[in-house]
Amino acid sequence: MATWKDLQLHLQTGKTVEQAERTLLEAEKRRWGDVLTHLISITQSLAERNLAFRGSSNTLHQQNNGNFLKEVELLAKFDRVMKQHIERVESGQFSHSSYLGNIIQNELVASISGKLMDTVATEIKQSKYYSVILDCTPDVSHQEQMSVIIRTVKMDKAPEIKEHFMGFLVTSETTGLGLSSLILKKLMELNIPFDDCRGQSYDNGANMKGRNKGVQARLLEKNPRALYVPCGAHSLNLVVSDAATASTDATSYFGNV
Structure with missing residues (x-):
């Protein structure tokens, strides 16, 4: 007791x-x-x-x-x-x-990256329409990777243009088919509808801008409203590079004369 x-x-x-x-x-x-x-x-x-x-x-x-x-x-x-x-x-x-x-x-x-990516994807879907900007470059280990940027207009008190870096995608093949499949797979993983894409922009490489088998052509087949716009930064680089080459050639020529 x-x-x-x-x-x-x-x-x-x-x-x-x-x-x-x-x-x-x-x-x-x-x-x-x-x-x-x-x-x-x-x-x-x-x-x-x-x-x-x-x-x-x-x-x-x-x-x-x-x-x-x-x-x-x-x-x-x-x-x-x-x-x-x-x-x-x-x-x-x-x-x-x-x-x-x-x-x-x-x-x-x-964990932080995953949470941040979910937040960014939610913001992109709230903006609804977006454009994709792609670029490929090898890293220090010579592994080709594609950087993915999504550009949106956030409709708040005042419209705000925003660009979200979505990460690097390792590319096993750099063909138009391989790259387009890679970006579509990434958008699917983020649950971002490709039907809402209204623009695509990248460099002037044949595998990217090709009218028949390039990335832009394959994405246009999926969504005719995803209009292709050449990347201005790449075009400027080409112009500056050509101008620098021409200047060097001219200096060399006139110097010899």
């Missing part, structure tokens, strides 16, 4: 072992939530400034451990949450990830 009465009292006052464990669990959840909030803020800060995350070392308080861990160390000097987290990491209290390694860094970047 005494044990039963004792349990009844603890249940009424919320002092059972289960309640105590639940309180500790909730406190631990809040702590990890605070840690992740800080790490996400660091990730956003580095990404906005296009700074590299990692160095040659993945250990705290090392000379070349990269910008991410250096930001964590700096924040720990003034912030209680990060200071306690680093103390627990260094004391070896974790039997699992401390959320400071390169894997979690990549996951944070991917």
